[in-house]
Amino acid sequence: MRVAVLDRDSCQPRRCVKECQKFCPKVRSGDETIIFGEDKKPIISEVLCIGCGICVKKCPFDAIKIINLPEKLKSQETHRYGKNGFILFGLPIPRVGEVTGILGPNGIGKTTAIKILTGELKPNLGAQKSFGFLADQKAKPFEGGEGADWKEILRYLSGSELQKYFKRVIDGKIRSSYKLQDIDSLQKFKGTVSDFLEETDERGEIKKLTERLGLEEVSERNISDLSGGELQRVAIASCLSREREFYFFDEITPYLDIYQRVRVAKIIKELSKEKSVMVV
Template sequence: MRIAVLLRDRCQPKKCAHECIKYCPRVRMGEETIVVGEKGRPIISETLCAGCGICVHKCPFEAIKIINLPEELETDKVHQYGKNGFRLYRLPTPRAGEVIGILGPNGIGKTTTISILAGLEIPNLGEYDSKPSWDKVLSKFSGTELYNYLEKLSKGQIKTSLKPQYVDKLPKVHKGKVQDLLEKSGQPDKIKELITDLELEKTLERNIDELSGGELQRVAIAAAIAKDADIYFFDEPSSYLDIYQRLKVAKIIQKLSEGTGKMVIVIEHDLAVLDFLASTVHLMYGSEGAYGVVVQPRPVRNAINTYLSGFMKEENIRFRDWQITFESHPPREEWESEELISFDALEKKFEKFHLRTAPGIVHKGETVGVVGPNGIGKTTFVKMLAGVLEPTKGKVHAKVKVSYKPQYIKPEFEGTVKELFYTKLGERFEHPFFKSEIERPLGIKTLYEKDVNTLSGGELQRVSISLALSSEADMYLIDEPSAYLDSNQRMEAAKTVRRVMEKRGRSALIVDHDMYFIDLVSDSIMVFHGEPAVFGVGEGPFDMREGMNKFLKEVGITFRRDTDTNRPRINKLGSVKDREQKESGEYYYTGS
């Protein structure tokens, strides 16, 4: 089976010469394999297409994908967005009393899957020219495990609750105070319990548009759980949350399914959190914007290990060319390169917050991971090093040029992504180093013709990371780069940061809460602790072993190592392994 997909957000018919039509061999033979359709965009006949791929390579905007798929998938088609549009194959099956995870790259239909299961969209089974019908859907799924669920959904007998992906858009939808929003969401007793569990007391009298990303996320989660529903959907619930909050939210979601027998489906890219949270996971594979396939459920450990390997043995599908690996022992303890910057014991006093940091040194080529709770002063420290904020006490030694990617990014440029890069980088935009080491691994080229204001959260994040790494600087301060990136993109971003620092002899400070990302990107660790929004204390940089032990001792959790992949897995609190590692003082690295 061959599918032809036109990526409409990339197609620019006014800026091209219709190379796809001009060079198509079948068109040259007189067949109407590709014709001009609506708004000058090409329409490709999948029946007539020979699959030569010439149109794919000739399109200057990489807007066409011709993909060969197994014939058996044709009968599994669930939804298609128009001719030459994205198509989704298969659906996950919700189960009472169980947290089901969905894991896969961005742009392959995870959110579409949730929309269908939440009853927000009726699947058209690929018949995009006719109005979708529940009768046809039920006929197709008759005799399957999913039939009973879909039948009840079609009759309005299933109540659903959805926590959306992009919580930073909430202020545009809801106005007023947090307390008013929560009171509209559910029962008073339930809301009161959630306010305590999610530590929302200080946000209740504030307007929604005054909240930080982490506060918005917790409010959105509370509002979703407060609803009386049969099934709960959480689309990326860990974004903007620190490791403390991620584990707390994971436990609350687990309690929701275990204590009440409710159905729960979670899309999550933080693999450590997904491993801790879900019991069963559906992997998804596909091609961004072209198609997505939901595979049969696997136990969570097996699913994540398969995902890291890049190969699904049972399906004989390779969805990544490289395997993601972890070390059970820490990297070298001493950093031997030349010193780049040093800083005294620093203090910064605000009206309601006080930050103190111990003296430290960052070396050339070193990537320092910065960990700790939200609201503890990590970004304030980064801004002091960048010269954006002046310390109240202490000095930062050595004047270094700094490139800074902030925590919260907004599309404030009027124009396309390509115009943004030309404006910011000038001649560096055409440099071979940028093309090979930043543009290609971060997948920026396909975004060039898009308007900056139309970028998704993940696309905007990749653009921001690319701009920060491409700037001429001695030190790169990158705040929460993993937000809105899928697991593949997070690993690729971590590799890119390390490679750029090592090849250019520069240094980086990376603030993030994804433990896998921090593990892959860091040479050393800075640890922040204290009381959020009151005072913070920063220490380090430490070598990875000492830093991880200090940080996780504060959090109160330990990680064991998976026997097959060496990836870190969170131990159950109070388990034999948890107690043993705490007694030995090894909270993260278990190798010698």
């Protein structure tokens, strides 16, 4: 089944003439395949859309994509990003001895997947009832919606590997170290690179990491004065220096040259021999 989905960040309803709705053949034939929400952005009906792709071609901001709904996975929604947003089906679970990678274009929810795995964000399991627009009316009902608590989530995932994983997260048996995508947020720290790294150094590895990541020269510089590449390496060093079971790295390549990327990849590979690592 093909259906149109909206990339809400790209949609700019104030700068277009609503081409998506204007040219949709289903709307032209009189049904409500595309209506507009309170935020003026389109809501595309998964039930009515026939996936013809005309709206994709007409939208001046490339805000709509056609996706193939994986028929067999409809009852395993892990997280839905709102109406017409992308849906996560299942989640990869990192394992010791492996580096798990999540690949894909911007906006498909890679960062959200990491936030769910670290326990920072509760999965809404598709929030099927609260959204009330199921493509497959036979999909397993979920009573909790977005406000579900962990008990309901665990019950829903009963018997799956994901349930065991989340149980360990809730019980505090899995603690995560997370390298943020937004490295600029580090600049809020008032102090030097060494002050910052000493605060996170739970493994006694900072001296070694500082050398391997080429940070010695900037160690006495204020965090707020660092370049993008220096900030990226400080963020990576900080994540690596914590003593945790799971390590998540959200985008490690921006601002790094090829040699720095290879160096970081080697360090992460070494870490994965004894810890679980996931890279986006």
